[in-house]
Amino acid sequence: MTGDSGRDGRVLGYGRTITPALASGCHADCQEPCLRTNNCGGVKPDLMKYGRETLAIAQRILIELVRRRRSLIFWTIFPILILLLNGYLLTESDFVDLTQAEAYRIAVPTSLVGAALFFSCLGGSVSTIVAEREQRTLRRLFISPVSGLSYFFGVFLVHTYIGLGQALLIYTTAAVMGAPPEGALWLALLIILLSIASYVGVGLILGTQFAQRTEDVNALVATFGVPLLILGGAFVPSNLLPERLLLLAALNPIYHMVEALTLAAGNFDETGLSTELVSHVQFLLGFAVVAVAGGWLAYRRMVRVERRL
Amino acid sequence: MLSIQHVSKRLGNRPVLQDLSIHIHTGEVYGLLGPNGAGKTTTINLICNLLQPDSGTIAVNGQPVTDATCHWVGIVPQENLLYRSLTCAENLSFFARIYGVPRRQRAARVAQCLQAVNLLDRANARVETLSGGMQRRLSMAIALVHQPKLIILDEPTTGLDVEARYEIWELIRQLKHQGITTLFTTHLLEEAERLCHRIGLLKQGRLLTEGSLADLQQHIAAEEILVLETDDEERAIARAIKLGYTCRYYGGDLALWLPERQELQTILQNFDGIPIRSISRQPVRLEHIYMELTQQRVPPTPAFEGTALQSANLPPFNPHH
Numbered sequence: 001m002t003g004d005s006g007r008d009g010r011v012l013g014y015g016r017t018i019t020p021a022l023a024s025g026c027h028a029d030c031q032e033p034c035l036r037t038n039n040c041g042g043v044k045p046d047l048m049k050y051g052r053e054t055l056a057i058a059q060r061i062l063i064e065l066v067r068r069r070r071s072l073i074f075w076t077i078f079p080i081l082i083l084l085l086n087g088y089l090l091t092e093s094d095f096v097d098l099t100q101a102e103a104y105r106i107a108v109p110t111s112l113v114g115a116a117l118f119f120s121c122l123g124g125s126v127s128t129i130v131a132e133r134e135q136r137t138l139r140r141l142f143i144s145p146v147s148g149l150s151y152f153f154g155v156f157l158v159h160t161y162i163g164l165g166q167a168l169l170i171y172t173t174a175a176v177m178g179a180p181p182e183g184a185l186w187l188a189l190l191i192i193l194l195s196i197a198s199y200v201g202v203g204l205i206l207g208t209q210f211a212q213r214t215e216d217v218n219a220l221v222a223t224f225g226v227p228l229l230i231l232g233g234a235f236v237p238s239n240l241l242p243e244r245l246l247l248l249a250a251l252n253p254i255y256h257m258v259e260a261l262t263l264a265a266g267n268f269d270e271t272g273l274s275t276e277l278v279s280h281v282q283f284l285l286g287f288a289v290v291a292v293a294g295g296w297l298a299y300r301r302m303v304r305v306e307r308r309l
Numbered sequence: 310m311l312s313i314q315h316v317s318k319r320l321g322n323r324p325v326l327q328d329l330s331i332h333i334h335t336g337e338v339y340g341l342l343g344p345n346g347a348g349k350t351t352t353i354n355l356i357c358n359l360l361q362p363d364s365g366t367i368a369v370n371g372q373p374v375t376d377a378t379c380h381w382v383g384i385v386p387q388e389n390l391l392y393r394s395l396t397c398a399e400n401l402s403f404f405a406r407i408y409g410v411p412r413r414q415r416a417a418r419v420a421q422c423l424q425a426v427n428l429l430d431r432a433n434a435r436v437e438t439l440s441g442g443m444q445r446r447l448s449m450a451i452a453l454v455h456q457p458k459l460i461i462l463d464e465p466t467t468g469l470d471v472e473a474r475y476e477i478w479e480l481i482r483q484l485k486h487q488g489i490t491t492l493f494t495t496h497l498l499e500e501a502e503r504l505c506h507r508i509g510l511l512k513q514g515r516l517l518t519e520g521s522l523a524d525l526q527q528h529i530a531a532e533e534i535l536v537l538e539t540d541d542e543e544r545a546i547a548r549a550i551k552l553g554y555t556c557r558y559y560g561g562d563l564a565l566w567l568p569e570r571q572e573l574q575t576i577l578q579n580f581d582g583i584p585i586r587s588i589s590r591q592p593v594r595l596e597h598i599y600m601e602l603t604q605q606r607v608p609p610t611p612a613f614e615g616t617a618l619q620s621a622n623l624p625p626f627n628p629h630h
Contacts, residue, residue, distance in 0.1 A: 052406055052409065053406070053407055055406075056403055056407055060403045063395060063399060064392065067394045135393055136390050137390050137391070139386065139390055140386065140390035141407075143357050143359065143379065143386070144379070144404065145376060145380060145407065145408065145409075146407050308354055308359055308360070309353055309357070309463060
């Protein structure tokens with residue numbers, strides 16, 4: 001008998017002795033099926049289950065990313081490239097008179113939350129769902145006890161790693177270019193996390209409801225993403241937008257992400273956070289809650305509709 | 310272990326299952342046979358709580374099916390639903406975590422399951438590098454990793470080559486020897502014949518019959534089946550009817566039911582004067598029973614009416630019946 005010896009040692013497969021407790025429960029106190037461990041026990045699901053499932057899903061997605069390497073390399077190159085381009089553009093622009101440090105400081109929010117996180121977190125979470133759908137492992141998950149909440153948090157956790165990694169790269173590159181991080185870093189971190197949550201939430205909505213195939217990911221990101229990025233000031237500074245577009249931009253979460261992160265980098269009034277900054281963070285917080293709830297509901301709907309063998 | 314009682318299910322306007330009742334005892338290997346669209350996969354969906362029955366009840370280990378009872382069930386789906394860029398061990402470890410296998414036991418359990426399906430030496434091989442048969446074995450290992458009480462295999466050998474099929478059969482035999490309750494669906498009659506304690510025949514959502522092979526053989530009143538190749542089928546059939554044999558066509562071959570065992574010489578004498586190219590004697594097999602039942606009973610008709618006969622010039626049934 002090898003491994004976790006059970007109550008009734010058995011032989012399985014090519015005469016080897018394994019899986020000793022296949023037909024019996026695993027806890028002496030349990031008669032009912034439960035979510036606590038594997039196949040027996042108390043009847044109450046516990047937080048450990050969600051934690052365990054979340055970590056399992058996050059680890060699995062990360063392993064797949066690391067295996068493919070290429071994606072991770074591109075997610076590393078992309079934010080640095082965008083920052084360098086934005087920084088150079090602002091430094092050399094004839095329309096504004098900025099030092100290199102000022103230019104890079106302005107370029108950090110647009111490059112990070114406006115571009116890098118958008119593609120890695122929103123595009124990435126859509127791709128995660130579509131990849132699962134295309135290799136049909138979603139169906140395997142549907143017949144397992146994994147919960148929608150765990151799935152969401154697993155995807156969120158992975159993209160938090162990626163997003164924070166990209167933030168680190170961007171802030172480091174900016175520091176090298178003479179613009180070290182300033183202002184309330186805790187607030188910057190909060191805004192980045194809210195941005196990641198928003199993107200992952202929207203990514204799950206798009207991935208579960210609209211993207212059936214890999215080709216859809218590109219079309220979805222282009223259709224929904226590029227207009228939002230332009231309106232959000234990711235490629236064109238928002239102060240160049242005409243008044244009508246600024247009204248539209250006020251409804252665009254990316255605009256609030258960029259503005260909030262810009263203000264968090266230093267613009268405080270004497271009483272602490274400016275009211276403008278607070279309003280941007282409030283909008284972002286509200287949007288993140290709606291996006292997360294929407295993502296979770298979208299996942300549940302997908303499970304309800306597609307949960308078949 | 311598994312109790313399905315009077316379950317009916319419609320998908321849209323189409324009845325998929327009609328008053329289905331199956332009881333599988335602990336340690337039993339039960340084969341659910343049927344053509345494509347018979348309702349086999351729908352039955353599995355219901356057992357796994359992926360669908361709800363319109364009427365009737367399903368219980369696993371005495372408990373009505375809920376999401377919680379899925380911990381008692383291990384499923385090997387028709388397709389290999391695996392993470393292709395992960396290794397065998399990583400796939401197993403992932404599902405072990407999802408099913409809540411405690412951390413202390415996980416590594417040992419993964420190794421045990423890989424060993425059970427003879428993939429221990431491929432533990433660190435990526436799934437995308439495995440053959441179809443190996444992937445199916447890994448699917449079986451995943452189904453076993455949380456030590457379920459009931460294993461469900463949905464057409465486990467579909468799409469596999471002969472060698473891989475034998476490997477899967479061997480694994481199912483091992484489950485059988487260990488007394489692990491197993492339900493598997495198949496449309497391969499030989500597979501069911503070799504592996505199952507009991508067999509249920511499903512067609513158009515109805516269970517036509519169930520029982521052991523010996524029980525099912527009672528549906529054919531013959532000791533053995535004689536398959537004749539002749540250039541003069543009409544005369545052969547006329548002679549067979551005169552001799553009291555039931556005539557059938559199985560896959561285009563003329564088959565005669567012999568009510569009792571006879572010497573070959575006697576058989577040849579019986580067909581004296583008829584040009585016979587070949588004769589083969591077969592025991593009553595599941596394929597004969599299957600043909601007999603599936604081609605007669607839906608919609609239900611009296612026994613031996615509307616038979617398996619495919620040829621217009623062949624008398625449909627034995628007048629002695």
